[in-house]
Amino acid sequence: MGWDYALVHLYYNIPPAALLTACYYPFYTKIDVYKILFLVIIAVVSTTPWDSYLIRRRIWTYPSDAIVGPTLFNIPAEEIFFFIIQTYNTSLLYLLASKPTFHPIYLRGDKLLHDGRRLRSWRWRGAVFLVAVTSSGVAMIAGNGRGLYMGLIIVWAGPFIFMLWMLAYQLLINLPASNTLFPILAPTLYLWLVDTIALRRGTWVIQSGTKLGWHLWDGLDVEEAFFFLVTNTLIVFGLVAFDNALAILNTFPYHFPVVAPLPSPVQLVRALLFSTSDYQDERILGLQEALKRLRKKSRSFYLASGCFEGRLRIDLIMLYSFCRVADDLVDNASSGVEARHWIVKLTEYLDICYAKIAEKSISRDSFVRSAFPPQAQSALLLLPTAYLSPTPLYDLVRGFETDLNFSIPGQYPIADEPTLQIYGSRVAGTVAELCLELVFYHSNGQNTEQQRREIVQAGGRMGIALQYVNIARDIAVDAKNDRVYIPNRWLESKGLRPEDVLKDPSSSMVEALRQRLLDKAMDIYEEAKGAIELLPSQSRGPMRVAVESYVEIGRLLRESGYKLKAGRATVPKRRRLRVAWTALRKG
DSSP, X not given: OOOHHHHHIIIIIHHHHHHHXXXXXXXOOHHHHHHHHHHHHHHHHHHHHHHXXXXXXXXXXXXXXXXXXXXXXXXXXXXXXXXXXXXXXXHHHHHHHHTTOOGGGGOOOHHHXXXXXXXXXXXXXXXXXXXXXXHHHHHHHHHTSTTHHHHHHHHHHHHHHHHHHHHHHHHHHHSOHHHHHHHHHHHHHHHHHHHHHHHHHTSSEEOGGGSOOOEEETTEEHHHHHHHHHHHHHHHHHHHHHHHHHHHHHHOTTTOOOOOSSOOHHHHHHHHTSOGGXXXXXXXXXXXXXXXXXXXXXXXXXXXXXXXXHHHHHHHHHHHHHHHHHHHHHHTOSSHHHHHHHHHHHHHHHHHHTSOHHHHHHHHHHHHHHHSOHHHHHHHHSOOGGGSOHHXXXXXXXXXXXXXXXXSTTOXXXXXXXXXXXXXXIIIIHHHHHHHHHHHHHTTSOSOHHHHHHHHHHHHHHHHHHHHHHHHHTHHHHHHTTOOOSOHHHHHHTTOOHHHHHHOTTSHHHHHHHHHHHHHHHHHHHHHGGGGGGSOHHHHHHHHHHHHHHHHHHHHHTSTTOOEETTEEOOOHHHHHHHHHHHHHTO
């Protein structure tokens, strides 16, 4: 009996697990726990017979004075724990790296397969390579000599990697290297160092007649290095396949109308076997455009969107995309006449969406394709109007009419604070209400009707607060576009006119009004933020991130010496991440 192997875990495996757990804990969701447990079970079940065989063949051994004693099929308890802890650590590293990733945009249907990187040809090239490598492993085993250990590793892992590659090749090829290579290579390099220490100490021993005799460096056999590379590859490939299945289930509700919060293995396999010829390419392209729009236009909401899950995240991104496109159509119009044209067309679009169902499926697509420019069409076609109330959307369009009044020379329509509140309610309070409707739709009735009404009312108020922050941030940018959203009455109290703001948006008096606007925003924020805690548990943290990320802009504007980028105050990336992490920790 000895403690050497147990001490390897205590010194080298458990501390990284504790650190990774502490870092990822605020982001943990039920689906994350499900993924890790799923992978751990598969790792233990698939590795146990193979490991037991190697021990019985004495390809590797464990000195009796290095292990505590209990075994399972000749495998020491410490080795079983290694299966678990390695899978856990590598899984957490993958989850951290992939948390912001929006997996649906990496899917490719048949049309996109041929237009893009010819994924199918890469799929079969990878398959041929894996078959060839596995065949070489069979040959090594047949030789029953120095290549036996390497051959057993290859023949054991090869079929699993082949299966995962064939099922999840799209994401494995398309995902950023930070999602795939990093969580494979980082723990592999670390375990190489740990293995070197253990081999030198004799914690485990590899039989000399079954190994090639090559070393990656002094003390690390090439078979051991290859083993850890392969096992981490299996873990990450398994997680990518899991995310590939979830992406398919969530992206195509027409084919998968009902998806359980924790999909069964059968449903996951069905998704992975779903034919690419049935993928909705236009929907994938629309999601790609929507995410690109979100990343470019709103870093705060882009950060927050990564905390939402599944179809709720997809719908929130599409809602933002619609709001952004609609706003840009009006704001970027070359004249007031063109801007009014788009307001009319947007109103007609909503009329069609909320007309009789029999007309809707036919006329909405044809109307959008004929009335709107190509770059705007996907945002309108993918807006989930089936479960969004019409009133907030119509009010949002009415808010654009206020912006349009700025195109009239000498017109500054924000007369006083009540007018500002109405404007904020229309262009931002409505969006908050729509976001909450999506939350309730996807949360399976976890709130009473009374709670929903209270939350929606508070959400509308929070939208106004965030719009005030937005106005306070963009005073200089709006001035370049001949717009002043500070109420005229406020300006008069300082002896100013809107034209004075246009000339010098950074004057001390304008700055005082900016702070007054931020004071109003913070008052409303404090009044409304408690409603976040009434939201369904899976949406509470992410919604807190969305709100706090934007409110942090207001906090920054209240500090002296804040930096401007393109005329706007910007929250540094580290600070945004810290705000998000803190917001998630609260719940």
